[in-house]
Amino acid sequence: xxxxxxxxxxxxxxxxxxxxxxxxxxxxxxxxxxxxxxxxxxxxxxxxxxxxxxxxxxxxxxxxxxxxxxxxxxxxxxxxxxxxxxxxxxxxxxxxxxxxxxxxxxxxxxxxxxxxxxxxxxxxxxxxxxxxxxxxxxxxxxxxxxxxxxxxxxxxxxxxxxxxxxxxxxxxxxxxxxxxxxxxxxxxxxxxxxxxxxxxxxxxxxxxxxxxxxxxxxxxxxxxxxxxxxxxxxxxxxxxxxxxxx
Amino acid sequence: xxxxxxxxxxxxxxxxxxxxxxxxxxxxxxxxxxxxxxxxxxxxxxxxxxxxxxxxxxxxxxxxxxxxxxxxxxxxxxxxxxxxxxxxxxxxxxxxxxxxxxxxxxxxxxxxxxxxxxxxxxxxxxxxxxxxxxxxxxxxxxxxxxxxxxxxxxxxxxxxxxxxxxxxxxxxxxxxxxxxxxxxxxxxxxxxxxxxxxxxxxxxxxxxxxxxxxxxxxxxxxxxxxxxxxxxxxxxxxxxxxxxxx
Numbered sequence: 465x466x467x468x469x470x471x472x473x474x475x476x477x478x479x480x481x482x483x484x485x486x487x488x489x490x491x492x493x494x495x496x497x498x499x500x501x502x503x504x505x506x507x508x509x510x511x512x513x514x515x516x517x518x519x520x521x522x523x524x525x526x527x528x529x530x531x532x533x534x535x536x537x538x539x540x541x542x543x544x545x546x547x548x549x550x551x552x553x554x555x556x557x558x559x560x561x562x563x564x565x566x567x568x569x570x571x572x573x574x575x576x577x578x579x580x581x582x583x584x585x586x587x588x589x590x591x592x593x594x595x596x597x598x599x600x601x602x603x604x605x606x607x608x609x610x611x612x613x614x615x616x617x618x619x620x621x622x623x624x625x626x627x628x629x630x631x632x633x634x635x636x637x638x639x640x641x642x643x644x645x646x647x648x649x650x651x652x653x654x655x656x657x658x659x660x661x662x663x664x665x666x667x668x669x670x671x672x673x674x675x676x677x678x679x680x681x682x683x684x685x686x687x688x689x690x691x692x693x694x695x696x697x698x699x700x701x702x703x704x705x706x707x708x709x710x
Numbered sequence: 711x712x713x714x715x716x717x718x719x720x721x722x723x724x725x726x727x728x729x730x731x732x733x734x735x736x737x738x739x740x741x742x743x744x745x746x747x748x749x750x751x752x753x754x755x756x757x758x759x760x761x762x763x764x765x766x767x768x769x770x771x772x773x774x775x776x777x778x779x780x781x782x783x784x785x786x787x788x789x790x791x792x793x794x795x796x797x798x799x800x801x802x803x804x805x806x807x808x809x810x811x812x813x814x815x816x817x818x819x820x821x822x823x824x825x826x827x828x829x830x831x832x833x834x835x836x837x838x839x840x841x842x843x844x845x846x847x848x849x850x851x852x853x854x855x856x857x858x859x860x861x862x863x864x865x866x867x868x869x870x871x872x873x874x875x876x877x878x879x880x881x882x883x884x885x886x887x888x889x890x891x892x893x894x895x896x897x898x899x900x901x902x903x904x905x906x907x908x909x910x911x912x913x914x915x916x917x918x919x920x921x922x923x924x925x926x927x928x929x930x931x932x933x934x935x936x937x938x939x940x941x942x943x944x945x946x947x948x949x950x951x952x953x954x955x956x
Contacts, residue, residue, distance in 0.1 A: 547885045584895030585938035603880040610761035642766055642785050644898045651902020661899055661938050
């Protein structure tokens with residue numbers, strides 16, 4: 465199932481890339497992939513600030529600007545780690561979006577959904593989606609949203625790690641992210657380089673690109689100690705013995 | 711301890727854990743540890759499916775890299791994968807070198823001294839959300855009673871994932887699964903940081919984290935998050951004394 469859906473994402477991405485010169489087509493892909501009326505990706509920059517990375521259409525753009533300005537809404541909540549939804553913006557609901565709700569309705573949204581884009585304690589941002597009719601996501605859409613969030617996280621990581629356009633497509637295979645050694649290596653690197661785990665993951669990803677190996681392969685070397693980041697120079701150092709013995 | 715008393719004590723302990731606020735990873739760890747005692751196996755662990763359907767390791771009776779590796783392989787093949795896919799228990803599957811069913815998993819499991827594996831499905835209203843995996847080094851088969859107890863523990867694990875949520879719609883369940891799996895990633899990131907800061911191995915890193923959380927009445931994932939985001943330093947974690955004979 466996952467493989468089929470990933471191929472669908474890939475196909476949509478390819479088509480979008482051909483249609484426009486815009487690099488980050490993932491918003492439009494997300495909306496189309498999930499058959500919704502709009503999608504937006506928010507990114508966490510310095511500290512806790514959210515910025516809009518991309519939005520799939522004008523309405524999605526206006527909704528994203530609205531919630532970032534107000535500090536309330538699906539992407540805002542999701543950026544803190546909680547998947548959320550308001551399936552009928554016209555009704556009083558449990559969500560604390562007193563100001564956002566009527567404004568979002570005025571912009572044409574009737575249902576909104578937010579999903580975190582994260583990897584453990586690393587928070588990349590959030591995926592927000594809207595529909596112009598009320599109602600929940602169906603089971604397939606809900607699972608698709610998690611797949612999309614995962615792809616978006618990897619794409620953001622690859623971009624920040626200096627990946628090429630081609631490598632973004634390569635990121636569709638998320639197998640490395642299921643490898644516990646990647647997470648352990650991230651933690652180790654954060655201490656080795658005296659940096660945040662987010663920066664450590666970017667450094668790890670960048671080095672994997674640089675030496676041309678899979679992320680999980682590099683992570684294995686970090687965890688086994690055969691390569692490390694020098695704390696003073698922040699240069700990668702390979703253990704000599706392992707280089708000789710391969 | 712006599713078998714019946716052990717089972718009663720296990721039941722009471724798990725029930726006590728589940729009535730209050732609890733950390734999902736911690737409860738599943740307790741469950742895995744008690745499973746080893748109650749069912750006469752040598753290692754036990756839980757794998758959960760992400761909302762997208764990928765099986766991932768969540769908790770185990772041992773955090774040694776060798777045991778974790780056996781769960782890592784099972785993101786692709788192995789008893790957990792088959793059990794999850796079919797929703798059916800696999801019991802008393804003897805491992806042998808000529809067994810071609812799991813060509814990557816079986817040799818690694820044998821190399822670590824395991825002779826038999828079992829996998830019990832975690833099922834909720836017709837949906838399989840994961841599997842409880844048991845490994846045994848010594849000869850002999852699990853009795854029918856043992857299998858009943860193991861399935862019972864798998865069912866308790868399923869309840870634990872829900873964390874008091876009363877609605878069981880796909881969206882709520884997906885969010886719970888996503889949170890549980892993300893918690894494990896945070897813990898792996900924390901383990902890497904602890905290992906790099908203190909020089910201990912990954913197993914001890916986990917146990918220090920868990921001991922400190924319990925000593926200070928803090929959630930395991932909350933503590934791991936504080937550590938990864940550098941609100942607490944690894945050297946400030948409580949010591950953990952390795953039990954004799956392990």
